[in-house]
Amino acid sequence: MNTNSQHLSQIFMQGVAAVRPEILLANTVRIENDNLIVNNNTFHIKKHCYVVGFGKAVLGMAVQLEKILGSALSCGIATVPQDILRTFATLPELLPPPNTRITFIEGAKDNLPDLNALNGAVKIRDLITNVDEGNILIVLISGGGSALLPIPKQPITLEEKTALIKSLSKAGATIVELNTVRKKLSELKGGRLALLAKHLTVITLILSDVIDDPLDYIASGPTVPNSDEPDAALNIISKYQLLDIVPDTLHKILISDTDGSANTNGSQFDWVYNVVIGNNKMACEGAVEQAKKLGYQTVVLTRLISADVGYLSEWYGRLVRLIITCSQLELQELFQQTRSNLWYDLVNADEILNFDMEKPICLIGAGEPTLVVRGKGRGGRNQELALRVSLELDKMNITKKVMFLSAGTDGIDGPTDVAGAIGDWRLVSDARSVGIEPIEFISNNDSYGFYTIFKDGEYFVKTGHTGTNVMDLHIITIVP
Numbered sequence: 387m388n389t390n391s392q393h394l395s396q397i398f399m400q401g402v403a404a405v406r407p408e409i410l411l412a413n414t415v416r417i418e419n420d421n422l423i424v425n426n427n428t429f430h431i432k433k434h435c436y437v438v439g440f441g442k443a444v445l446g447m448a449v450q451l452e453k454i455l456g457s458a459l460s461c462g463i464a465t466v467p468q469d470i471l472r473t474f475a476t477l478p479e480l481l482p483p484p485n486t487r488i489t490f491i492e493g494a495k496d497n498l499p500d501l502n503a504l505n506g507a508v509k510i511r512d513l514i515t516n517v518d519e520g521n522i523l524i525v526l527i528s529g530g531g532s533a534l535l536p537i538p539k540q541p542i543t544l545e546e547k548t549a550l551i552k553s554l555s556k557a558g559a560t561i562v563e564l565n566t567v568r569k570k571l572s573e574l575k576g577g578r579l580a581l582l583a584k585h586l587t588v589i590t591l592i593l594s595d596v597i598d599d600p601l602d603y604i605a606s607g608p609t610v611p612n613s614d615e616p617d618a619a620l621n622i623i624s625k626y627q628l629l630d631i632v633p634d635t636l637h638k639i640l641i642s643d644t645d646g647s648a649n650t651n652g653s654q655f656d657w658v659y660n661v662v663i664g665n666n667k668m669a670c671e672g673a674v675e676q677a678k679k680l681g682y683q684t685v686v687l688t689r690l691i692s693a694d695v696g697y698l699s700e701w702y703g704r705l706v707r708l709i710i711t712c713s714q715l716e717l718q719e720l721f722q723q724t725r726s727n728l729w730y731d732l733v734n735a736d737e738i739l740n741f742d743m744e745k746p747i748c749l750i751g752a753g754e755p756t757l758v759v760r761g762k763g764r765g766g767r768n769q770e771l772a773l774r775v776s777l778e779l780d781k782m783n784i785t786k787k788v789m790f791l792s793a794g795t796d797g798i799d800g801p802t803d804v805a806g807a808i809g810d811w812r813l814v815s816d817a818r819s820v821g822i823e824p825i826e827f828i829s830n831n832d833s834y835g836f837y838t839i840f841k842d843g844e845y846f847v848k849t850g851h852t853g854t855n856v857m858d859l860h861i862i863t864i865v866p
C-alpha cells in the first residue's frame with residue numbers, strides 16, 4: 387500500500403473512531419450524586435435506572451452505560467445482531483462483563499426480523515410495563531433497530547410483515563418509506579414504546595444511521611411522536627405496486643384511520659428526552675482532524691449524500707475535473723445546482739477555490755448512496771462507487787494523484803467481508819494492462835470480484851465489524 391492510500395485509510399479509521407459507541411456514551415452520560423446527567427440535563431434518580439436497547443451498535447452502548455450507571459442500574463434487556471458476541475470476541479471493550487445486569491438477546495440474522503428478535507422485543511415490552519412509576523428508563527437505539535424490535539400488531543404475523551418489508555426493499559423503497567410502513571404495522575414503533583412507558587422518565591440515546599438524523603425514522607422512532615398521515619403506509623405500498631401481495635388482515639390495519647390504541651397524532655411526549663449521541667457529522671469531524679494532521683487542506687462537502695451510485699460517480703468525476711482545471715465559474719454553478727436539488731448542506735465552492743492547488747487537498751463526503759443490483763456478481767455500494775469513480779478519473783488525462791476511498795463505517799459493505807475499497811487515477815489503466823476490464827465487473831455488479839483479483843485485494847478497505855454505524859464515508863485526495 388502506498389503512502390496516499392495509507393493516508394486515506396487513516397483518515398477513514400479516524401472517522402470511525404470518532405463514533406465509537408463507548409466513547410459517545412461516555413461523552414454524553416454521567417452520574418453525579420443521585421443525579422443522572424445527560425448532556426446538560428439533570429435527571430434525579432429517585433429509584434433506579436432500567437435499560438432497553440436494540441440495534442447494531444447497542445452492544446457497545448449498553449456495556450459502557452452499565453459501567454457509567456454502576457449500582458444505579460437495576461437491570462436491562464437489549465436485542466443485538468445474531469453472533470455479535472462471538473464476532474466482537476477480539477474487542478473486549480465492547481463485551482459485557484460476566485456479571486452484567488443486562489440480558490443480551492441475539493437475533494435478526496442478515497438484518498431480518500426473526501423469532502429471536504420477536505422474543506427479545508416481547509421481553510423489552512414486558513420489562514417496560516412491569517417497571518414501577520418513579521424509575522428512569524434509558525432506551526438505546528442504533529441502526530438495525532427496526533429489525534431487532536419486531537412486534538407486529540395483532541393479527542399480523544411476523545412472516546407477513548417481513549415478507550412485505552422485504553418486497554418493498556427489493557423494489558427500491560427508501561429507509562424512510564420502509565419505516566413509514568413499519569410504524570403503521572408495529573406495536574412498539576412510531577412512538578408506541580414511549581406510550582407504554584408513560585409512567586416513567588424516558589431517556590433515549592440515539593446513534594443515527596439515517597440521512598439528516600430524522601428521529602422519527604431512526605429504527606422507526608419508537609420513542610418519537612408519529613406524525614405520519616394515516617394512509618401514508620398504504621400509499622407507499624401502492625406506489626411500489628405491492629398491494630396484491632398484502633394479506634387481508636394486514637390490509638385492514640393499513641386502511642385503519644387510527645390504530646385504536648396509540649395514534650400519536652404528533653403530540654409531544656413530555657416524559658421523553660430523545661438525544662442523538664452520534665451521527666455522521668461527528669465521523670466527518672474525526673476524518674477532517676486526521677486529514678489536517680496529515681497535511682491536507684480539508685473540507686467536508688456534505689453529509690447528506692443519497693444519490694444513485696452511477697450519478698454520484700459522475701458527480702465526483704466532474705468535481706475533480708473542475709478543481710484540477712481551476713474552473714471557478716463552472717464549479718460554483720455545479721455547487722449551486724446541487725445544493726438546490728440534492729444536498730442543501732453542500733459546502734460553498736469558494737472554500738475549495740481558496741485552497742492552494744500546489745498543496746494536497748482532501749474532500750470528505752458522507753451519507754448513503756443507493757444502488758439497484760441487476761447483475762449476478764458480488765459487491766457493495768462502496769466498492770462499486772470506488773470502481774466507478776476510477777473509471778471517471780480514467781476519462782481525464784490527469785497529472786495529479788487523485789485517490790478515492792468509499793467505505794461503510796460499520797465495516798461491512800453489502801453482503802461482503804470488507805468495508806469498501808479505494809480507487810485512483812490510474813487504477814483502470816493498471817487493470818487493463820494486466821487484462822482486467824473494470825466495465826465488465828461493473829456490468830455484473832461484481833466490484834468485490836474486481837477488487838479480489840486486482841493487485842491481490844490490495845485496494846480493499848478491510849476493518850472487520852467496527853461496532854458502530856453512521857452510514858458511509860467518501861474521501862477524495864488530490865496531491866500535486
Ligand SMILES: Nc1ncnc2c1ncn2[C@@H]1O[C@H](COP(=O)(O)OP(=O)(O)OP(=O)(O)O)[C@@H](O)[C@H]1O
Pocket residue numbers: 497529530756757758759762763764765766767770794796798799800801831832833855857
Ligand atoms: N452485488 C452487489 N453490488 C453492489 N452493491 C450490492 C450488491 N449486492 C448488494 N448490494 C448493496 O448492499 C446493500 C445491502 O446490504 P446491507 O443489507 O448490508 O445494507 P447496508 O445498507 O450496507 O446496511 P446498513 O444500512 O445496516 O449499513 C444495498 O445497498 C445493496 O444495493
Ligand SMILES: O=C(O)[C@H](O)CO
Pocket residue numbers: 528529530531532533561565595596603604605606
Ligand atoms: O433500523 C432501521 O430502521 C434502520 O437502520 C434505520 O435506522
